[in-house]
Amino acid sequence: VFNFSAGPAVLPEDVLREAADEMLDYKGCGMSVMEMSHRSGEFAQIIQTAEQDLRDLMGIPGNYRVLFMQGGGTAQFSAIPLNLLNGGVGDYIVSGSWSKKAAKEAARMGRARVIASSEDDGFNRIPDLENLHIDEDASYVYLCHNETITGTVYHELPETGDVPLVADISSSFLSEPIDVSRFGLLFGGVQKNIGPAGVAIVIVRDDLIPEKTPDGVPIILDYRTTADKGSLYNTPPCYTIYICGKVFKWLKAQGGIEAIGRRNHAKADALYGYLDKSDLFKTTVRKQDRSIMNVPFVTGDADLDAAFIEACRQAGIVNIKGHRSVGGMRASIYNAMPIEGVNALLDVMESFERSHG
Amino acid sequence: VFNFSAGPAVLPEDVLREAADEMLDYKGCGMSVMEMSHRSGEFAQIIQTAEQDLRDLMGIPGNYRVLFMQGGGTAQFSAIPLNLLNGGVGDYIVSGSWSKKAAKEAARMGRARVIASSEDDGFNRIPDLENLHIDEDASYVYLCHNETITGTVYHELPETGDVPLVADISSSFLSEPIDVSRFGLLFGGVQKNIGPAGVAIVIVRDDLIPEKTPDGVPIILDYRTTADKGSLYNTPPCYTIYICGKVFKWLKAQGGIEAIGRRNHAKADALYGYLDKSDLFKTTVRKQDRSIMNVPFVTGDADLDAAFIEACRQAGIVNIKGHRSVGGMRASIYNAMPIEGVNALLDVMESFERSHG
Numbered sequence A, B: 001v002f003n004f005s006a007g008p009a010v011l012p013e014d015v016l017r018e019a020a021d022e023m024l025d026y027k028g029c030g031m032s033v034m035e036m037s038h039r040s041g042e043f044a045q046i047i048q049t050a051e052q053d054l055r056d057l058m059g060i061p062g063n064y065r066v067l068f069m070q071g072g073g074t075a076q077f078s079a080i081p082l083n084l085l086n087g088g089v090g091d092y093i094v095s096g097s098w099s100k101k102a103a104k105e106a107a108r109m110g111r112a113r114v115i116a117s118s119e120d121d122g123f124n125r126i127p128d129l130e131n132l133h134i135d136e137d138a139s140y141v142y143l144c145h146n147e148t149i150t151g152t153v154y155h156e157l158p159e160t161g162d163v164p165l166v167a168d169i170s171s172s173f174l175s176e177p178i179d180v181s182r183f184g185l186l187f188g189g190v191q192k193n194i195g196p197a198g199v200a201i202v203i204v205r206d207d208l209i210p211e212k213t214p215d216g217v218p219i220i221l222d223y224r225t226t227a228d229k230g231s232l233y234n235t236p237p238c239y240t241i242y243i244c245g246k247v248f249k250w251l252k253a254q255g256g257i258e259a260i261g262r263r264n265h266a267k268a269d270a271l272y273g274y275l276d277k278s279d280l281f282k283t284t285v286r287k288q289d290r291s292i293m294n295v296p297f298v299t300g301d302a303d304l305d306a307a308f309i310e311a312c313r314q315a316g317i318v319n320i321k322g323h324r325s326v327g328g329m330r331a332s333i334y335n336a337m338p339i340e341g342v343n344a345l346l347d348v349m350e351s352f353e354r355s356h357g
Helices: A013-021 A042-057 A074-086 A097-111 A223-228 A238-253 A258-275 A300-313 A339-356 B011-020 B040-056 B072-084 B099-107 B221-230 B238-253 B256-278 B302-314 B341-356
Strands: A064-069 A089-094 A114-116 A136-146 A163-167 A185-189 A201-206 A294-298 A329-332 B064-069 B090-093 B110-118 B138-143 B165-167 B184-190 B200-205 B294-296 B331-332
Touching: A013 A238, A013 B011, A042 A064, A042 A238, A042 A294, A064 A223, A074 A097, A074 A136, A074 A163, A074 A185, A074 A201, A074 A223, A074 B110, A089 A097, A097 A114, A097 A136, A097 A163, A114 A238, A185 A300, A201 A223, A201 B110, A238 A258, A238 B238, A258 A294, A258 A339, A258 B331, A300 A329, A300 A339, A339 B184, B040 B064, B040 B256, B064 B072, B064 B221, B072 B138, B072 B165, B072 B184, B072 B200, B072 B221, B090 B099, B099 B138, B099 B165, B099 B221, B200 B221, B238 B256, B256 B294, B256 B331, B302 B331, B302 B341
Parallel strands: A089 A114, A089 A136, A136 A163, A163 A185, B090 B110, B090 B138, B138 B165, B165 B184
Antiparallel strands: A064 A201, A185 A201, A294 A329, B064 B200, B184 B200, B294 B331
């Protein structure tokens, strides 16, 4: 089947095969990675290699730390204000459900202000980034790089001067090249482009990590301790990190992020190209803000949408139903979705349009 | 090899085999469990079955909720005071490193007091439980049921009257029957007796869950939201929960907790029996407080300890080295350690004592 789930999502078959082969005996050590002490030499090798491969893939500068944390992206909605506010305010650009949730949680953790929003347009676009009013005491400007539900992405970034830019890249992680040095902090849950749910990766410029743990920050959300302990203050989700590491190796074997980015653009272009000429299906997002990872589309008729989803299911295309807030369909075409999956979807769309158009 | 790691730790081979077999295709759905939406029917079945099997195994009363949370036991060190203090104080019985850490974190999150401690005796025993002075405004009394590092367990529980008893059962989870109704809250990281690291299970009496989320509690540590959303507020560590569920099925197939408890006592009795008559090896724990899961022992001579650990390694016995704070050796004999593993260890001990005693 072709799995268009928005996350947890499709993983490379080669990675799953390797994991199955190594399940009872990792490289002759007689144990599963699930059974290994996180203080063992074998696991040290796994986590250090994963970090180095991620650094290579993204070109992460040496003055950024890579943290493997628990609780998903949602835990970072709290951790970011707890670690970074330092008495200031968090300025939020709200482009969809996820940045809206992050802003709400930051307000609970300290002080947050929405400085731009596209909510009045149903989040069908990135908010206007010209003339942003950034607070004088802003500790950071926050955005969600790719909104998974409504399918928008920032093709340009806002200018924030000396104020660090913080971005949730959960659903665009490793999908195409990104200039890490433009950001103070990048983070994402791994369960879309990288691995099974259970890890969030935080890439943070080292001067933004508080020198000492701020009062009242729960220890597992504390960047200082996590950085000082190499993400091993307490037992990390070792097996999840191991699978992420395999995906990093797979990405390198695919030619790295430039090559993957070209393939992702080709997949997205094929879908949007069809949608732009279709009389039946329409995209829901402003053209210049379209995500290359999540492609929502609708017929405008709930019964037709349901019939189309059923036609997909019969063709082995699953998890194509849109989020309830948008309706219709959503094709999540992460790194591990092959072009064959997109072509299979296009075949069903064309055939459905012929019979129902 | 026989893996005596204190955690992450040995898992049942049958469970690992099944997981490997299902890695690419879970029950004919064409996907790995790693790739499934946490909102899918398949995953709903997995998490609901896991919860029900755990309820059956432990006899969890209907007025207790079962929460699957992230961040390990350490996250609960923060979550417990954040959710339960409600302006009162947490009374801590400190019997080892883990309860000491929990008390320290609770003091950071609110107010905590150590009401008994065995630290002056190097945590070689459970503190005296007679004449505990429980604070008038105590919100709970906290203990760590089984201290993994020093190898103690509570064979009797303190009397706390109307004050709820809260216990960390990370390393004694499902090791023998426990009367859940004696506790207000039980929790544990799963990476010792239940599954791969990445999930903490919280079993909490429903009247202790705050009616609404307390101010300032990070959302992923919030019991109210987690309970209301069936542990699916955000994406949970689906694959880890799936493996936990398989271990619950395996435990049921072994005859349940009574049967496993008998086997665990037999394994522990074999080890302690030898240690009690050995002239070379000694236990480090007061007799009435000995853990049946973690058995530390020493020769009293660091060079002999090292030679013994090397003799073990040659016999395929790994991760037997003790924690640095105790030294010597530690045999963690969790549910999935077969009696054959304990016998193999005893063989090496006997042969080593003959040649070095």
